[in-house]
Amino acid sequence: MTTELIDRPAVALPVDPLAHALADIDGWPEPVTNAPIEAEAKTKDLVIVNWSGELDRVWPTLILASTAAASGFRCRVFVTFWGLLPFVRDGVRITGENWMQRMLSFMQRPGIDHLRLSKMNFLGMGPWMIGRLRRQYGVASPRELLEACQALGVEFIPCQMSMDMFGIKRDDLIDGMAEPAGAATAIEIMTEANASLFI
Amino acid sequence: MALIEITQLVDARGQSCPMPIVRTAQAMKTLPSGAVVEVVATDPGSVKDFAAWCRSTGHQLVESSSDTAVYRFVIRRK
Numbered sequence: 001m002t003t004e005l006i007d008r009p010a011v012a013l014p015v016d017p018l019a020h021a022l023a024d025i026d027g028w029p030e031p032v033t034n035a036p037i038e039a040e041a042k043t044k045d046l047v048i049v050n051w052s053g054e055l056d057r058v059w060p061t062l063i064l065a066s067t068a069a070a071s072g073f074r075c076r077v078f079v080t081f082w083g084l085l086p087f088v089r090d091g092v093r094i095t096g097e098n099w100m101q102r103m104l105s106f107m108q109r110p111g112i113d114h115l116r117l118s119k120m121n122f123l124g125m126g127p128w129m130i131g132r133l134r135r136q137y138g139v140a141s142p143r144e145l146l147e148a149c150q151a152l153g154v155e156f157i158p159c160q161m162s163m164d165m166f167g168i169k170r171d172d173l174i175d176g177m178a179e180p181a182g183a184a185t186a187i188e189i190m191t192e193a194n195a196s197l198f199i
Numbered sequence: 200m201a202l203i204e205i206t207q208l209v210d211a212r213g214q215s216c217p218m219p220i221v222r223t224a225q226a227m228k229t230l231p232s233g234a235v236v237e238v239v240a241t242d243p244g245s246v247k248d249f250a251a252w253c254r255s256t257g258h259q260l261v262e263s264s265s266d267t268a269v270y271r272f273v274i275r276r277k
Binding site (some may be wrong): 063066067069070071072073137138139140144145148151152 | 214215216217220221223242257
């Protein structure tokens with residue numbers, strides 16, 4: 001990805017009266033009132049933690065991720081807990097090794113085309129109506145947005161612990177996912193990012 | 200105003216946020232610096248969004264106009 005920067009006007013930092021008073025004392029270092037703006041700023045980046053597997057959360061995650069990548073920003077999405085399920089590849093219906101893991105995937109069908117609503121799901125009536133409205137108003141589906149995200153270089157990082165607990169293997173997930181990682185990785189990239197969201 | 204040669208047209212009519220931006224960004228990626236893309240869209244939100252997107256990316260928004268619910272953007276690649 002290329003580095004694309006926004007021109008920022010030089011902003012003088014507000015003058016701190018205490019720092020000025022201290023500066024009058026002999027030997028005290030001069031306060032820095034106008035810090036130089038870094039000449040080589042890094043590419044802006046956005047980190048999203050995608051915790052939910054629900055339509056009304058995965059959708060905004062994918063919209064913001066694709067738009068960030070389209071705007072030339074680096075975008076990474078840490079995919080954890082229920083949030084893993086939309087990233088299970090097509091054709092994988094039941095995941096897991098033991099009966100509880102398999103039962104969970106049976107109760108909550110994985111895959112990007114099978115997202116439920118967090119409210120007003122009504123046994124699928126809610127998502128069906130949202131789907132009708134989506135087509136009527138020309139809104140891109142989660143699948144289209146996911147494909148756009150991948151084409152634009154959004155990195156999806158699956159949570160290793162969630163994969164273990166749900167019994168989801170790397171082969172169960174869609175192609176192009178990043179190496180699985182843990183909370184420390186999530187914290188590192190979130191704290192270093194220009195913006196981080198937990199959706 | 201001097202005539203500008205359009206390198207590529209992006210037809211985003213009927214598409215909602217964020218697809219006009221996403222499709223334009225994808226088209227831009229394949230083009231050389233200085234190329235000019237014309238976007239036609241029907242999403243009223245795209246007026247503010249293309250201005251913001253050009254500020255983010257550094258592409259030049261040469262023209263932003265509307266004509267009976269069709270919005271037209273001419274953008275020069277950075």
